[in-house]
């Protein structure tokens with residue numbers, strides 16, 4: 001509680017940002033899975049009804065998507081209809097913020113022990129690959145290069161589908177610059 | 182501000198050198214353990230390696246209450262449950278694992294069951310499930326390679342569901358690792374070579390993959406120096422106890438390095454090949470190491486170049502221009518493989534193993550992409566990349 005009194009605006013803003021980004025990513029995951037073959041192929045190896053969660057420990061913001069079959073994801077918001085099959089958990093909201101503001105690559109965050117995997121590790125790797133692809137899609141190339149290990153060559157997609165996400169991201173990038181300053 | 186971050190953890194007491202086994206009774210009594218159970222395999226017993234362990238304990242008036250010597254190479258849920266049953270009925274209070282990766286992993290899993298209760302080890306699968314320290318646990322490695330005595334992981338097969346259950350918790354780490362040169366003195370040449378190459382791979386990947394950090398770097402480089410300085414010596418004179426001890430220590434040091442910084446594509450491919458073609462792990466490591474380093478080369482040029490100092494010595498390092506050191510490091514590893522091939526025909530390509538079909542390469546590539554180790558490879562690996570590395574490693 002002490003920290004909250006010192007920098008209340010910053011902490012509240014960071015929490016809101018993480019919540020917002022989870023929503024952006026959830027919707028974007030669903031959108032990308034409807035149009036991108038690479039994502040569909042990756043996702044198709046997951047069982048139908050597979051529930052994936054990303055959350056902030058101990059009980060913070062979360063994002064839940066379901067694999068509804070044929071490589072398609074459905075965004076379920078922040079509540080799961082049953083126990084999730086795979087959960088990627090950030091140890092602290094500060095770590096979630098680093099990753100979701102694209103200051104730290106997902107794979108680096110794993111390497112740095114920022115998050116834990118609860119569930120099958122090979123599925124976690126599959127989801128990381130899908131998230132990398134997603135980031136490459138929705139981010140301006142310059143930021144995407146910071147967020148993923150390698151920027152894929154074969155990205156072509158209808159611009160308008162992801163415009164909404166990009167608008168959120170514009171807000172997001174401004175936000176990052178403000179809090180970093 | 183730096184964006185570097187790392188964690189490093191190794192609470193395992195290392196007891197190494199001449200007459201190290203004789204420290205076991207004292208260490209057990211320090212944890213109030215009086216009724217130890219030994220978990221091992223038939224090979225260890227047949228090689229006579231249990232005798233010095235048992236007599237070291239008995240001479241100090243400490244009776245080994247039970248010996249389970251039937252751990253299979255790929256341990257399963259059922260084996261773990263059976264051993265836990267014996268532990269309970271014999272009222273044991275501590276575990277000594279004597280063996281290689283499988284015996285040690287099995288003992289770690291047994292320790293979970295006898296400490297936490299229940300019969301179904303699958304319940305404890307995953308990361309961070311365990312919240313309490315387990316029973317006193319000691320490891321006596323009999324191969325110089327896996328480093329399992331200092332890793333916080335165990336893998337047990339669920340034979341009904343055909344999946345491998347991973348267990349990760351720092352509570353799996355033993356209280357002590359006892360490294361006695363007597364334990365590896367009789368290791369046959371091809372196992373000596375393959376397990377040492379496993380250790381060399383642990384150190385090399387630890388030093389070049391994504392989670393490298395200053396502390397694991399120190400362990401990795403020291404381990405490499407010990408391996409390159411002693412492996413061929415031991416291959417030529419297997420009874421060289423000093424050389425054996427150096428290799429065993431190198432294996433533990435490489436284990437400390439990689440358990441704190443993870444491994445990469447060599448292990449991902451190796452795990453996949455082991456599962457599909459049933460090749461020994463160390464052999465796969467030796468086989469893939471140079472090809473993966475070549476694949477990663479441009480991402481790891483700097484750290485790999487630094488390793489030349491430990492792989493080939495100060496003179497070669499000084500005489501090699503900085504821009505050529507990474508390539509020279511790979512050449513040094515290739516020369517090591519050629520020297521091992523000459524001494525014990527340790528295969529250098531998939532074809533040389535005689536156990537892999539070219540038609541299996543695609544399956545291996547696909548399985549490697551699902552392996553946990555791939556996450557920490559410094560370069561992103563696509564299916565086509567994995568296939569290309571396998572094609573180069575074919576012949």
Ligand SMILES: [Fe+2]
Pocket residue numbers: 327379382383448462466
């Ligand atoms: Fe290994």
